[in-house]
Amino acid sequence: MSFETTATIASFGGKLLKLAHQAKSTSCQMKLNLYIPPSASSSKPAPVLFYLAGLTCTGDNGAEKGFFQNMASKKGIAVVYPDTSPRGLGIAGEDDAYDFGSGAGFYVDATKEPYAGKYNMYSYITKELPEALFAEFKELDGKRVSITGHSMGGHGALTLFLKNPGMYKSVSAFAPITNPSKCPWGEKAFGGYFGDDQKSKWAEHDATELISKFSGETDVLIDVGTGDNFYKQKQLLPENFEEAAKKAGKNVKVRYHDNYDHSYFFISTFADDHVEHAAKYLFAYKLGQRQKL
Numbered sequence: 001m002s003f004e005t006t007a008t009i010a011s012f013g014g015k016l017l018k019l020a021h022q023a024k025s026t027s028c029q030m031k032l033n034l035y036i037p038p039s040a041s042s043s044k045p046a047p048v049l050f051y052l053a054g055l056t057c058t059g060d061n062g063a064e065k066g067f068f069q070n071m072a073s074k075k076g077i078a079v080v081y082p083d084t085s086p087r088g089l090g091i092a093g094e095d096d097a098y099d100f101g102s103g104a105g106f107y108v109d110a111t112k113e114p115y116a117g118k119y120n121m122y123s124y125i126t127k128e129l130p131e132a133l134f135a136e137f138k139e140l141d142g143k144r145v146s147i148t149g150h151s152m153g154g155h156g157a158l159t160l161f162l163k164n165p166g167m168y169k170s171v172s173a174f175a176p177i178t179n180p181s182k183c184p185w186g187e188k189a190f191g192g193y194f195g196d197d198q199k200s201k202w203a204e205h206d207a208t209e210l211i212s213k214f215s216g217e218t219d220v221l222i223d224v225g226t227g228d229n230f231y232k233q234k235q236l237l238p239e240n241f242e243e244a245a246k247k248a249g250k251n252v253k254v255r256y257h258d259n260y261d262h263s264y265f266f267i268s269t270f271a272d273d274h275v276e277h278a279a280k281y282l283f284a285y286k287l288g289q290r291q292k293l
């Protein structure tokens with residue numbers, strides 16, 4: 001057993017597990033939440049939606065106030081809520097800022113010291129965590145996985161989807177950082193994790209750059225609140241992503257919602273739509289039929 005279950009909480013007929021495990025890629029213990037819907041069993045494994053959280057968050061924020069479990073239960077989808085960075089590595093300064101270091105791993109593998117070799121959230125989310133989960137929890141169907149996320153986690157969802165064709169059945173995002181190379185949060189993170197002179201590396205983790213070169217089909221759902229201060233401060237830049245997608249002929253739907261801010265009140269309002277978006281693709285193949293609905 002690679003996971004320790006520290007709590008089991010009943011939720012919408014299913015169960016929310018609080019898990020902890022020792023991760024090699026991040027050199028520390030990682031905590032997460034896993035929601036298993038009531039319909040899931042080893043003979044009828046549930047497809048899986050990863051929810052990547054934003055700056056300052058842990059796996060608890062989305063599980064407690066994202067309101068994903070209601071629709072996930074109805075649809076029969078499991079939800080994984082990972083942490084946002086390694087914890088407690090003892091790197092000098094890693095806990096000093098809310099937008100860099102702990103709570104701000106940006107879903108990349110750092111190449112710059114002292115974060116290189118330890119801040120490996122890209123490898124953790126795309127490889128180590130799913131492999132460990134699918135080996136241990138037979139109620140999960142590792143072949144049907146979708147991804148979504150908020151803010152920094154929206155950046156994570158978009159870039160992981162675009163960098164790994166076929167790994168995820170669908171992608172969506174809430175108020176994502178879509179052009180990190182051109183916003184203060186991204187410049188600070190990529191400068192710190194890759195180096196200011198590594199612009200080609202930055203581009204490899206920038207959704208706006210990636211969609212320009214993406215060769216597959218897309219159906220990306222993005223929600224943004226017009227009252228979101230980070231949107232107003234140009235940290236998110238969804239307009240850049242939309243423009244790049246349009247130029248590349250990619251299907252991206254950005255919905256702008258009057259008054260909504262950056263908080264979990266915004267996320268919870270639209271959570272059902274994102275679970276339904278994932279469900280459309282997670283259940284697109286039925287009973288051995290290889291035909292897309």
Ligand SMILES: N[C@@H](CCC(=O)N[C@@H](CS)C(=O)NCC(=O)O)C(=O)O
Binds near residue numbers: 056
């Ligand atoms: N603490 C930061 C804001 C950080 C922030 O808004 N984080 C978002 C993600 S980018 C979040 O989800 N925070 C945790 C929460 O609302 O539960 C500030 O004061 O500017």
